[in-house]
Amino acid sequence: MTLPQNQTHPLIWPIVAAALVVSWSSGFVGIRYASENADVMLVLFWRTLLSGLILLPFALLIGPRIGARALIQQMMFGVATMFLYLGGFALAIGQRVPTGLVALISDLVPLAIAALSQPVLGQRLSGRQWIGTALGVTGVLIVSLDSLTLGTAPVWAYVLTVASMMVLALATVVQKRLGTINMPIHQSLCIQCLTASVLFAACSGWNGGLMPPLDTRFEFGMAWLVLFSTFFCYGVYYMSLRRYSAAQVSSAVYLSPPMTMLWAWLIFGEPLSTAMFLGLAMTLFGVWLTSSRGALHRRTARLGSCEQPVG
Template sequence: MNPRDAPLAALLVVTWSSGFVGAELGTRTASSHAVLAWRFVVAALVLGAVVLVRAQRVSRAAVRRQIGLGVVMQCLYLGGIYTGVQYGVSAGLSALIAALQPMVVAALAAAFLAQRIGGRTAAGLLLGIVGVAVVVGGNLGGDAPWWAYALTVGGTVSLSVGTLLQSRNSEPVPITVGLAVQSATAAVFFLAWSLAAGDALPPADGGFWFAVGWTVVLSTFFAIGSYFVVIGRRGATAASALLYLTPPVTMIWGWAMFGDRLGLATVPGLALCAVAVALVLRAPTAAPPRPTRPRPAGRSEGSSGATPAPPRPDHAPSCRAVSTTAD
């Protein structure tokens, strides 16, 4: 990774980890869908105002695409994670399941985009799983029903799919516009869920609104925004690999916010995760195929007289098409 991108990577890891803290803060006073509903209502209003003031415009096709990404990356992912937390999935196991996301992204990229995963990248992805397992190995308890675990797994897969779709976006969209459309989509989704459940009215509890503010600023503006930027600059696999660092950082958040005990394995597990991320980010990128010089008219190749076809590239197109642009 370019040294200039290091602060961005650190911002992503710290603020993405804050989302698990926000989930615990919010679900202490309200249901998961109510917390998410008001989180995205506030975020959509703020971002919508910014878009209007800047007079930013995108095509209808881009708006439709961002709505679809909002369903996959916000509604399904966060709905699954928050609901799993609400119904008893432990923080350790939730973090471990979510940390499978880089492996899921790499597998999907190889299967559907024909993107090759080099040996160093594969080693880094596997080492990341080991590091996360070391960190959270002693915190895998919980009495949640089976479907709560299934929701957590489903949310992780949904984010993986959305990450690949985001990286393949052919039309650059300003980050504020993308976040505004996705937040509005999620606000409608979770408000409808809350209305159906009968708890759409927000509680007057100050802790609830503190959690909403926490998740709007840290988890939406900074975490999701920086995630989109890293996807655009480094690609889906590299952006996902940074999430290996979120479980140990989340535990540090828990120690600072709630007095949670840090296990002895936190430091070595964090070190393994850091090495894993470094392996993925430093993996060499295949060079583009060299252009062939056109042959003069009338020249033939061999006895057949046929002009040779240009050589096929030895690698698939990368997922580094910039999907969002900085404002």
């Protein structure tokens, strides 16, 4: 339930929105920073393991008893939304796909859900949603083609970002079709993190081991990803959903790609261009067209446990 706007000070929302945009985009930057001197799978292993272990006592002591069916569902969701979705994006960032482009593609999830709703759920798309989807995809293509000329990442890494985004969208639509099991976020996030950590451990072990590098960059990056990109981000996100409408909160989340592009330019020297901003504006407008207020409210409620800030 959201509070009427007249019950909150008008300056509170801009502060909350700024915190949400910065923390939401921080996961992309944190992955890029921590993986400078470490394998990206190792970064994700320690990030998910530490997050899950911190949440574990709260998940066991606070909230309803976790049944076998709920546990299995959340483990499967962890495989899809953390291991495949986060792992794919992080691997693309590790291959030096521009960080802002990765953030932009991750924000295409509402468009992908809209497109998948017709074949999976039998829900027809309106003309406005089709136009929005086309604009969103066109915008990403503009940014991607410009990034290909400016960057050094292999083509398969760009394809991987799109595939990762589609995994999350498909998992969300399938979960809606099968029916969801209500579970507090700290319990579901704990199960998903620990499940993903096992899989990331296997990948990291295959690549060379699980021992983290003993350097300040990795330690700072890990603290950033766990404390800021995970716990602070989720806290602000769910606090925002309680006080404001889902459409208003989501409109702030969609501003994370330009913030990510700016961070990547300032910290890592990733190039910016006019074509990138043109494609970005076109994609954000397409997302806005596709996400009607009613559909956006339902969609955001379901994406709460699966839209992982990359972290």
